[in-house]
Amino acid sequence: MFEQGAVGENHFLGDVQHLRVMAQTMMAVGGEPVGLLQTAMSAEIACVLRYSMIAVSADGLENEWVATECAAQAADEREHMVKLAERIKQLGGTPDYFAVGLATRHMAPEAAKGCLPRLLAENLAAERCVIELYRELSEHFASDPKTQAILDDILADEETHTSDIEDLLTTQLM
Ligand SMILES: [Fe+2]
């Protein structure tokens, strides 16, 4: 688990990477389905917060394109969170919305003018990380087609997010 960060520190990318390592560690010893889906759900919670934060922060900075795109992505990430929560429930688990271990909450002060390219570059790295996470989980859930289909649907959205962020970085913030 992470140390509590000071206000202003940004642990978003580290949180997402940490959750992937957690999932890999769990899969290496068999991987209990509910626990594995919870790692993905926690990553989605981090993404909901992250994109919502950037959308609102960017809004006042005349980066309307970034704000609109990040708001749309935040809505997608929330849908992913709910899909995973539903599946965890169907499998007999209790979805954890508290997402213990995330240090992501202390990052709003970083969304100042001039920081957007760096924030979005981190988002891009995080999206690539969750794509790998979903690929690994999908393979792991090969014997559970219903869960695998949910993971593959989410994976397709994450691939779209990656290209959308690449577009933002190259066309809006260069
Ligand atoms: Fe997502």
Ligand SMILES: [Fe+2]
């Ligand atoms: Fe995403």
